[in-house]
Amino acid sequence: MTPRQFKDSLESEMRQYILPYWMYKASDMQAGGYWGSIGADGNVKKSAAKGGILHCRIMWSFSAAYGQFTDNALLNHASRTHEFISANLVQTHNGRIGWHHENLTEFACVEDECIAQAYWLYALSEFDKQCHEKQCSEQTLNAWQELQKLFIGKTFDESQGETGYTWRTWLHIIEAIDNFASLSFRQDAVKTLNGLLDNALSLLQHHQGLNLSIPHRCASAWLLMKWITNWQPQNKPMATEVACALLDSALLDGLKDNGGFVADAQDQHQYGWVQAEAMLACWRCYIATNNNKYLQQVFKSWEFIQLYISDHSFGEWRWKRNAESPAEDEKAGFWKCPYHNTRACLEIYNDLSNLDLKQWKQ
Numbered sequence: 492m493t494p495r496q497f498k499d500s501l502e503s504e505m506r507q508y509i510l511p512y513w514m515y516k517a518s519d520m521q522a523g524g525y526w527g528s529i530g531a532d533g534n535v536k537k538s539a540a541k542g543g544i545l546h547c548r549i550m551w552s553f554s555a556a557y558g559q560f561t562d563n564a565l566l567n568h569a570s571r572t573h574e575f576i577s578a579n580l581v582q583t584h585n586g587r588i589g590w591h592h593e594n595l596t597e598f599a600c601v602e603d604e605c606i607a608q609a610y611w612l613y614a615l616s617e618f619d620k621q622c623h624e625k626q627c628s629e630q631t632l633n634a635w636q637e638l639q640k641l642f643i644g645k646t647f648d649e650s651q652g653e654t655g656y657t658w659r660t661w662l663h664i665i666e667a668i669d670n671f672a673s674l675s676f677r678q679d680a681v682k683t684l685n686g687l688l689d690n691a692l693s694l695l696q697h698h699q700g701l702n703l704s705i706p707h708r709c710a711s712a713w714l715l716m717k718w719i720t721n722w723q724p725q726n727k728p729m730a731t732e733v734a735c736a737l738l739d740s741a742l743l744d745g746l747k748d749n750g751g752f753v754a755d756a757q758d759q760h761q762y763g764w765v766q767a768e769a770m771l772a773c774w775r776c777y778i779a780t781n782n783n784k785y786l787q788q789v790f791k792s793w794e795f796i797q798l799y800i801s802d803h804s805f806g807e808w809r810w811k812r813n814a815e816s817p818a819e820d821e822k823a824g825f826w827k828c829p830y831h832n833t834r835a836c837l838e839i840y841n842d843l844s845n846l847d848l849k850q851w852k853q
Contacts, residue, residue, distance in 0.1 A: 492790060493850070494843055494848040494849065494850065494851065497793075497839075497843065498840055498843040498844070500793070501836045501839055501840045501843075502560075502836075502840060504801065504832075504836055505556060505833055505836045505837065505840075506556075506560070506562075508801060508802070508803055508806050508807065509806070509807060509808065509829050509832055509833055509836075510552070510553070510556060510565065510568075510829060510833065511806060512805075512806030512807040512822070512829070513525060513549060513552075513553075513568070513807075513823075513828075513829050514564065514568055516529070516533075516805075516806060516807075517529055517807075517822070517823045518568075518571075519541075523571075523574070523575040523578070523579070524541045524546060524572070524575040524576075524579065524592070525541065525545065525546065525549055525572075525823065525828075526539065526541075526823055527539030527540050527541045527542060527545070527591070527823070527824070527825065528821060528823060528824050528825075529821065529822045529823040529824075530820065530821060530822065531802075531809060531810075531820035531821070531822055533805065533822075539824075539825075540591035540592065540593055540594070540825065541579070541580070541591055541592040542590070542591045542825045542826075543576070543580045543588040543589050543590055543591060543595075543607050543610075543611070544588075544606070544607050544610050544825070544826065545823075545824075545825060545826065545827075545828050546572055546575060546576050546580060547576065547588060547607070547610035547611050547613065547614040548610060548614070548828045548829075548830035549568075549572050549828050549829065549830070550569055550572040550573055550576065550614040550615075550617075550618055551610075551613055551614040551617045551618075551830065552828070552829045552830055552833040552834070553565050553566070553568040553569035553572060554566075554569040554614070554617040554618040554620070554621050555617050555833070555834070555837055556833060556837065557569060557621050558617070558620060558621055559837060559840065559841065566621060566622070569618055569621065569622075570618075570622065573618055573627065576588070576611075577626075577630070579592045580592055580595070581595075582595050582596065585637055586630065586633040586634065586637060587607075587608055587611070587634075587637050588607050588608055588610070588611035588634075589607075590603075590604075590607065591825075602656055602657065602659075602660045604641065605638070605641040605642060605656065605660055605663075605664065606659075606660055606663045608634065608637060608638045608641055609638060609660075609663040609664050609666065609667040610663065610667070611634050611638075612631065612634040612635055612638050612667040612668070612670070612671055613663075613666060613667040613670050613671075615627060615630055615631040615634050616631055616667070616670040616671045616673075616674045616675075617670060619631045619674055620674055631671065631674070631675075632675075635668075635671055635675075635677075635680065638664070638667065638668075639683075642656065642664055647661060647690050647691075647694050658694065658695075658701055658703065658707070658711070659707060661687070661690075661691065662707070662710065662711060662714065664687070665684065665687050665688065665691060665714075665718060666714060668680055668683060668684045668687070669684060669717075669718050669721060669722075672684050672722075673721065681722070684718075684722060685722055685723065688718055688719065688722060688723055691715065691718075692715070692719070692726060692729065692730060692733065695711055695715060695733050695737065696729075696733050698711070698733075698736070698737055698740070699740075703737075704754055704755045705741045705744060705745035705752055705753060705754055705755055705765060705769070706752070706754060706762075706764065706765040706768045706769065708737045708738070708740060708741040708772075709737070709738060709741050709752075709765075709768040709769045709771070709772035710768045710772070711734075711737055712733075712734035712735070712737040712738045712741075712772040712775070712776065713734065713768075713771050713772045713774075713775040713776075713838075715730050715733060715734050715737075716730050716731060716734045716775050716776075716779060717775070731776075731779045731780065734772070734775070734776060734779070735776050735779075735780065735782075737772075738772045738773065738776050738785070741769065741772070742788070744756070745765075745769070746769075746788075747761070749761075749795060749799075750791035750792060750794060750795040751765075751766055751792070751795040751799065751812065752765050752766060752769045752792075753765070760811045760812070761795075761799070761811055761812040761813075762810065762811045763796070763800040763808040763809055763810060763811060763831070763832065764830075764831035764832070766792055766795060766796050766800055767796075767831040767832050767834070767835035767836075768831060768835065769788075769792055770788075770789055770792035770793060770796070770835055770839075771834075771835040771838055771839065773785045773786070773788040773789045773792065774786075774789050774838075774839050774842070775838075777789060778842060778846075781852045786851060789839075796808070799812040799813075800812065802822075805822075806822075807822045807823075807829070808822075808832050809822070810822070810824075810827060
């Protein structure tokens with residue numbers, strides 16, 4: 492597969508199979524927003540809660556896709572999602588995102604409240620880059636201010652929800668601030684971000700003690716390199732070394748003979764979102780090192796996705812390989828949406844566009 496062929500395949504995956512599913516099959520055209528649960532058999536559970544995180548992720552996906560392809564249909568769906576969130580999922584007293592449309596304030600745990608707010612800032616920042624509306628800019632600033640209230644004073648440790656947050660939560664916080672800072676370049680956001688990156692780089696150097704799952708090692712690998720490249724380029728060699736160590740451990744512990752990754756030692760299922768994070772981590776480590784083993788795994792992951800995860804007949808990605816029932820194999824769910832797959836495809840597509848590769852580097 493040439494770089495051009497890979498790029499075309501990524502675009503086709505996004506614009507023919509992933510995003511149209513949400514535009515035409517997962518949209519609740521009467522009440523607004525997106526259905527909270529759809530099985531692989533197309534059965535819509537109309538009573539399922541419409542989650543705040545689900546809708547933030549969808550808003551980010553359509554906004555980011557519009558930023559690449561400038562297709563007004565994508566921006567229209569980003570705007571539609573933003574309108575639904577603003578009307579149904581935002582807490583009126585503080586502007587924070589709610590847990591779901593029937594229960595805005597009772598989150599599964601304290602860390603999920605912070606993660607939800609991080610997604611709200613992440614999605615708003617992406618939408619604001621595309622629409623430049625005053626209301627959105629005001630919401631974005633408020634989302635930043637409210638997110639700070641949830642993490643200021645917390646430490647990088649495993650004392651969940653007490654004195655500190657786990658790395659999973661910090662990953663989403665940094666991800667959101669990175670997007671917000673790239674939009675606003677506010678001094679307080681950049682200063683906070685750099686402090687968090689110092690802590691993150693130090694923490695991930697000793698990732699063996701964090702008990703990270705396979706996909707969180709992969710996500711941490713590529714995101715760390717992205718963040719450091721954006722804000723601390725002087726630390727890029729160290730970040731690359733740490734990222735490759737994270738990915739190598741994931742390859743060792745999670746890669747199976749069929750080319751796909753499992754979630755962890757206790758959960759041997761091969762989820763679609765896990766393949767997306769693994770493929771992207773391999774891609775970014777290849778770009779940073781020109782190590783062919785990472786490129787070859789990118790191709791193996793893409794082949795696995797095409798064979799077992801992507802549904803070219805009915806659209807979207809399956810929840811996992813070999814699900815035992817349609818209900819278990821959700822196409823849409825509280826956490827299942829066009830986020831990990833769209834993001835992985837977009838990140839690699841953007842890299843291929845910027846690098847303008849005619850052939851693979853060896």
